[in-house]
Amino acid sequence: MFDIRGAIFALLLVSGEALSDDVWFQQQDFAGALRILDETRRLEPQKSAEALRVWKDATWKAAVAAYDAAKARSDEDMAVPSHNVSEACRNATFRYQEDLLHGKMYALQMFDAAGKLPSGFFEGNLNWWGLYSQCTNITAKGYGENINFDAKYWTATIGPVIAKPLLYLRVGVCVPDTCSRNDVIEWLDGSILMRLLLREGITVVDAKSLTVWTTLPRTTLAVICIVSIVVALMIAGTLYDVFKPNHISRPIWKVHQPISNEYTNGAVTETTPLINDTSVTRQAEKVIVPSAQERPLCKLLLAFSVRTNTRKLLSTRESPDSLGCLHGIRFLSMTWVILGHTFGFVIDYLDNPLFGLNIMKRFSFEPILNGFLSVDSFFFLSGVLMAYLMLLQLDKYRREGRRFPYWLLYVHRYWRLTPVYAFVLMLWVWVYPYIMTGPAATTAADPGCLKNWWYNFLYINNFLDMVTGKECMGWTWYLANDMQFFVISVPIIWITFRYFLVGMITQVVLLLASFGATIGLAIHYNLQPTMSSAGQNPDAMNLYYQKPYCRIGPYLVGTMLGYLLYRTRGQVRMHKAVALLGWLAATGICMGVVYGLYNHLTQGVVLSRPVAILYLTVHRTAWGVGLAWVVFACVNGYGGIINTILSWKAWIPLSRLTYCAYLVHPMVIFIVYQDQMEANIHYSDILLAYYFVGHVVFSYAVAYIVSMMAEAPMRHLEKLVLKQDT
Known part of the structure; x- marks a missing residue:
């Protein structure tokens, strides 16, 4: 070599x-x-x-x-x-x-x-x-x-x-x-x-030569002004929250989470598709919500209160309909994403990359080589929550004889995702390049963002060329896919709610169409079974990896499971032998997906084309099926120690930060690897583990700051616009 x-x-x-x-x-x-x-x-x-x-x-x-x-x-x-x-x-x-x-x-x-x-x-x-x-x-x-x-x-x-x-x-x-x-x-x-x-x-x-900036561009100065205004609002809102009269509050760690379905499972970010249940919200938020008689300006200030927003973020109260195990899956999936990027981004800065290649041949390294599956976990979670929560709301509106406001689903979804997205993109383009130093740093703005930023706000950036740098914030291809899945899933879930058989057939047809598209691309472009495979088509990222028609499989598995959970409400009873067989099957499927290509990835064993195409086509959907059993078993009381771990209350606040963490963590990794780079990084287990832990901690710390500055205020302002209690 x-x-x-x-x-x-x-x-x-x-x-x-x-x-x-x-x-x-x-x-x-x-x-x-x-x-x-x-x-x-x-x-x-x-x-x-x-x-x-x-x-x-x-x-x-x-x-x-x-x-x-x-x-x-x-x-x-x-x-x-x-x-x-x-x-x-x-x-x-x-x-x-x-x-x-x-x-x-x-x-x-x-x-x-x-x-x-x-x-x-x-x-x-x-x-x-x-x-x-x-x-x-x-x-x-x-x-x-x-x-x-x-x-x-x-x-x-x-x-x-x-x-x-x-x-x-x-x-x-x-x-x-x-x-x-x-x-x-x-x-x-x-x-x-x-x-x-x-x-x-x-x-x-x-x-x-790294440019030493003596004066900053006007755009960067404008961003600094915007951030300064937001910080001033946060300070003013927090001071008002602390010193306002007749404020009854408890310590942050004792105040409960609102129990409206909007907050079910802590899904208040990229996976929150439902309309607020205001009747329940008013009852549940008496302790932490200001009086309705407060002036609009005061409500605006409270939207930026770090005290109130942190109280809600740290709350561990759940709705009776919540799916507790999803908290742990969400957080662990996010750490898996960071783990894969830690090892992937470090390659350019290693002083012993050939030794690193030897480490990659370990059996224990397979989860990192196959870390692309972590994104499929998020697609699966989005499908589960989308179907489950929307079906609960459809059922509620039908019982109350009210018309369901479908259009508001899209408004709500776009509002929840886009302002935070825009805030991070603004920092990425106009601030990040000007705070970097070191020989590996760059002071040039993301070229894709300068021309194609508007693709991101239409959530179609996954159709741009990632390989040549035309895509802005390349890692956000996931958000485009997820939004596209959301758009088509609303009518599909409605059809499933009204006409079960037609809805299920529609989802199966979509799944088979996805399989067909993947098979066709694999044959025509000679795609290999994984992105880590030797000889993979250099354009595979554009042809297959970020295209919705190849990635919708786990999402559809999630929507089907969401319907099943809605119908059963955790009341399924099965023999212990059946549950054991289910766990064995799910474990075998997931282990096979993650470790099944060990000889192919590390020893260079060439798979036959039928086997390679079969794996490429179904392995992501199979991963979703394995996760579906984990969720189904945990919800119905057959999760045992797995459910105890995944449903641990400490995951709830962390799971709420996964959207912001996903947006900011590449910047965190680039700063660690590029800023003040005085020497290469030495590839060793302990050192890379140190970097990984640091990236997770730093990413969630920055995610908390971004959440306080953009996500939480936008959530409050949305309710003010819709004339709902905050």
Whole structure:
């Protein structure tokens, strides 16, 4: 997998001397070093140790002598390449060279801050960052050396050093700030490094420097103003909530959750599809809701009260119709998403990725390789709650002889999701790039968001090209799918409520159509059984992974289960042997889906096309079937210890934050991995577990802040607009 000869070339070419000294100074030593490297290049791969010894023992003086002797014996042109570098950069660089030879501290620190040959090259370490902060802290004023330049950090991208897989060498370069991007590229392009890499067919050279913002764009300033206004409202609302007269309240942890169906199962975010039951809400919220006589401005302030919103968030009171086990499934599924992204996003920042490949061959690593199933858990949960809660409301409205306001379902759903979504997108585009520092960071806004942000608010962004970066906030493809499923499920559930057989046939037809579409795509585009499979179509993310007609299976399983739960109301009784068989079957299905491709994913076993297509087509739906049994058994009293764990009251507040956590957690991971990146991350079980736990904690902490700033106030304001109690 790893081209040893290519690795040796890169190893030798980008040594400490070549990269930090002669690469930057026009000296005849270049040619001699090139000659040494050319001789080393001809060694067989088996002699890599000898190649390293040759390079280690070589001195620049010997290299020059060897070059001169070779040139005397040869008629070929071995001239040192010329550099088209600006005069200001050349003068500053020569001054830096002279000061370095005289041991001046600023020059020594610039030399020290530049990326050099690290340990772990043969483990795939191709990110040689150096020390970003040390380089950027070097200024003429700070050191008083009578120089007219500061140090500037550049990240040079060279390669691909290895063609299969496509790997680039990224090197931190610390040079005078009078050198432009073109100067950096020209210096590198004429160096030993590039002369030999060009012989290997490597032609890509680029450099970037992180922009230091002295002034912020107007859009960013506008976002800061908006956030400041929201914070001011939160402070004012909280102070009013605390000091207003005749306020009867209990400690936060003792105040109960409203028991309206809207709050059933804590589903007050992306999975809340129902209209508020105001009659029950008024009765249940007497303790925590202000008097109806309060002025609209006071109600507006209370919508931003951190005290009131936190009280509701931490409440663990449930409705009699709630499905308690869904809290645990929701939170654990969210942590599974974060776990998969922790390992997935870290690949670019590892100093031992080849060792990481060995870890990925462990049997215990299969849940991470198959972590894509965590999203199917959310599709399943959405289907269950959508069907179950809507059917309860339809039944209630029918008994009361009232007309069900279907249009309000869509208004409610859009209102609950979109303002928070817009708030996070605003931070992602106009704030996030300007708070990032470090060699791996970027100050460019998400290019997909600049042109295609409106696709997100129409919830059709999953039809954009994710691979080429046309999709805004690429991880939000899930929200588009979920909204599309919601739109079509409202009439389907109504049909099922009125005409059971017709509704079920409709859902089965949709499921079979999904299977057919997946099979057709798999055959036509040679799709592999999982996204982690070797040889997977590079466009599989667009063709299959984020398309609703391929992902609706678990959602339909959820809607069918939701109808079953609505009809049975937890009153199903079965023999213990039947329950045991159900658990064994569900366990076998889920274990087979997660671990069934172990040999395929880790040992490279090639599946026959029929088996591969069958797995690709049904494994997500099969995962939903396994979860359906877990929920059904827990609701009907056959869950045992599993139900005890999943229904633990502590999951309730956390489950309410999963929507916000889903929106913000990629930003959290990028900040941890990119911000202030001074060295690569070493792949080890303990360290990666530390990162994972930190990501979960940090993601939920940020999710709480976003919930207080956007989600909870919008929930209150929705009720004010609809003239309902908050």
